[in-house]
Amino acid sequence: MELPCSFAPIIELPVMKKVKLFLKREDQLDAEITGNKFWKLFYPIKTVLDREGPKPLFYTFGGAYSNHVAAFSALGKRYGFSTHGIIRGEELAQSWHQNPTLRLAAENGMEFSFVSREVYREKAQIERLVKAFASSAVLIPEGGTSPLAVQGLQHMLSPDTQIFDYLCAPVGTGGTLAGLSKYAGPKQRVLGFKVVRDASLEKKIELLSGRSNFDLIEASEGGYGKMAPELIEFINRFSKQYSVPLDPIYTGKLMRKLFELIELDYFPEGSRILVIHTGGLQGIQGANDWLESKARPLIDLLPRAQILE
Numbered sequence: 258m259e260l261p262c263s264f265a266p267i268i269e270l271p272v273m274k275k276v277k278l279f280l281k282r283e284d285q286l287d288a289e290i291t292g293n294k295f296w297k298l299f300y301p302i303k304t305v306l307d308r309e310g311p312k313p314l315f316y317t318f319g320g321a322y323s324n325h326v327a328a329f330s331a332l333g334k335r336y337g338f339s340t341h342g343i344i345r346g347e348e349l350a351q352s353w354h355q356n357p358t359l360r361l362a363a364e365n366g367m368e369f370s371f372v373s374r375e376v377y378r379e380k381a382q383i384e385r386l387v388k389a390f391a392s393s394a395v396l397i398p399e400g401g402t403s404p405l406a407v408q409g410l411q412h413m414l415s416p417d418t419q420i421f422d423y424l425c426a427p428v429g430t431g432g433t434l435a436g437l438s439k440y441a442g443p444k445q446r447v448l449g450f451k452v453v454r455d456a457s458l459e460k461k462i463e464l465l466s467g468r469s470n471f472d473l474i475e476a477s478e479g480g481y482g483k484m485a486p487e488l489i490e491f492i493n494r495f496s497k498q499y500s501v502p503l504d505p506i507y508t509g510k511l512m513r514k515l516f517e518l519i520e521l522d523y524f525p526e527g528s529r530i531l532v533i534h535t536g537g538l539q540g541i542q543g544a545n546d547w548l549e550s551k552a553r554p555l556i557d558l559l560p561r562a563q564i565l566e
């Protein structure tokens with residue numbers, strides 16, 4: 258397993274304010290394995306693949322629309338290891354063909370076990386069972402946040418990210434932000450936009466990064482996975498104006514909150530702000546299926562050429 262030969266591109270977004278805003282397109286790192294999930298999975302998977310002997314079976318956990326499951330299955334296909342997803346929701350055993358994330362994962366060769374929400378909550382028990390039946394199996398937790406996972410984030414930062422005053426990223430389990438905090442330059446401030454309500458995140462990130470150069474900003478808009486009509490409008494306006502797609506779970510919420518903060522003069526004049534586009538675009542189709550079922554306006558899809566340009 259090797260590092261990509263180039264860094265994700267950085268583009269400027271003309272905001273016509275007293276600050277300069279830039280976007281690092283980690284969503285364009287690769288056609289299939291995008292954003293922060295690639296970096297978080299890099300060392301946990303590489304460490305196993307670098308061992309001698311036959312490749313083990315890799316297990317992971319995830320929800321029905323999980324970016325982690327999508328990236329994990331793509332890595333399995335790319336690097337030739339078998340993947341098995343333990344997926345939340347037993348009803349999906351019948352209907353998973355209608356779920357765009359799971360269809361993609363299956364095309365990448367992933368096999369599934371669907372479990373009820375109650376069983377899913379007992380992940381530690383499932384892990385014990387898997388280990389009992391297949392002792393060589395490798396289990397990668399959902400979210401995949403661990404010290405080894407955090408190490409991969411050093412490769413998201415490059416010589417050309419050093420000039421920015423602020424580094425911004427969405428926060429789910431906190432691994433990505435911990436990595437940015439750990440590897441940021443001495444004068445850089447790291448801002449995490451929380452899309453979940455979780456009071457333990459601050460401590461967890463500090464423990465993983467060993468630094469306190471970050472601030473966490475509430476951006477969950479009512480909770481993880483909640484998609485207000487105003488958010489969908491914002492995402493559509495943004496993609497029209499900048500030709501950059503945003504996902505409704507992470508990057509859309511970050512950007513909406515960031516624009517609010519810029520408006521409120523949160524940032525000193527002349528600040529150079531770098532937002533990490535952490536990807537998640539595979540989730541738009543699933544979000545649109547749900548919006549359509551509620552007869553709500555959909556997220557506009559950009560032409561594919563523009564997404565992968």
Ligand SMILES: *Cc1c(COP(=O)(O)O)cnc(C)c1O
Nearest residue numbers: 324429430431432433507535537
């Ligand atoms: C998973 C994910 C995140 C959150 O990363 P954490 O390391 O769990 O905080 C952010 N953005 C996108 C697009 C993601 O898929």
